[in-house]
Amino acid sequence: MRLHTRPAVATASLAAVLMVLAGCGGESEGTDTTTSASSSTTYDDEYAYAEAKKVDAKFQAHDGSKPLPTDTEWATDSFIKGYNEEVQAQNDAGVVEKGKVTITGTHPAESRPDAPGGWDLTMYQCSVSTIRYFKDGVDVTVRQEDPSEPLPKGPHDNVHLLSFTSPDDGKTWQLDESQYLYGDRAEEAPCDE
Numbered sequence: 807m808r809l810h811t812r813p814a815v816a817t818a819s820l821a822a823v824l825m826v827l828a829g830c831g832g833e834s835e836g837t838d839t840t841t842s843a844s845s846s847t848t849y850d851d852e853y854a855y856a857e858a859k860k861v862d863a864k865f866q867a868h869d870g871s872k873p874l875p876t877d878t879e880w881a882t883d884s885f886i887k888g889y890n891e892e893v894q895a896q897n898d899a900g901v902v903e904k905g906k907v908t909i910t911g912t913h914p915a916e917s918r919p920d921a922p923g924g925w926d927l928t929m930y931q932c933s934v935s936t937i938r939y940f941k942d943g944v945d946v947t948v949r950q951e952d953p954s955e956p957l958p959k960g961p962h963d964n965v966h967l968l969s970f971t972s973p974d975d976g977k978t979w980q981l982d983e984s985q986y987l988y989g990d991r992a993e994e995a996p997c998d999e
Contacts (some may be wrong), residue, residue, distance in 0.1 A: 834901030851917045857979045858970045882982045905936035913996045925972045932997035933964045951988040964990040
């Protein structure tokens with residue numbers, strides 16, 4: 807299971823849970839494609855984005871049918887909670903995931919070293935997914951942006967906005983949120999660069 811790269815599942819209650827949790831934190835306000843470095847830290851944006859990519863690689867390597875350990879250092883408590891609730895809901899519903907996600911690129915979005923609560927940053931993640939969901943052998947995969955519509959078969963390009971936070975002024979980073987983008991927001995992402 808890849809929370810930030812998955813389509814939705816066509817089971818009314820499960821689809822609702824998955825749609826609520828797919829963002830793992832809710833909508834983000836607009837993003838800025840500029841970055842800045844804080845004068846109060848020894849770490850810069852280049853280092854921060856490199857560390858965020860390492861965090862995402864760890865998440866992609868995680869077995870999606872299993873919950874994240876509660877002591878996972880590279881994810882915030884709220885991300886772990888939301889992810890684990892989704893895994894449990896999918897398992898309880900008897901839904902099986904098949905397919906894979908291939909990350910085709912990541913691009914910096916916004917870095918805020920002086921954000922309230924500590925430095926945070928966002929980056930676009932571009933991917934191609936063949937993930938499908940099956941319940942009792944029936945394909946129940948639907949569009950994330952419209953769970954009333956089945957997702958056509960075949961590979962699909964996806965764009966997600968990943969949010970990271972640093973508990974120690976930029977030294978280490980944690981995945982905090984993953985938001986599926988569609989429509990104009992997806993088209994404006996720099997995936998074709």
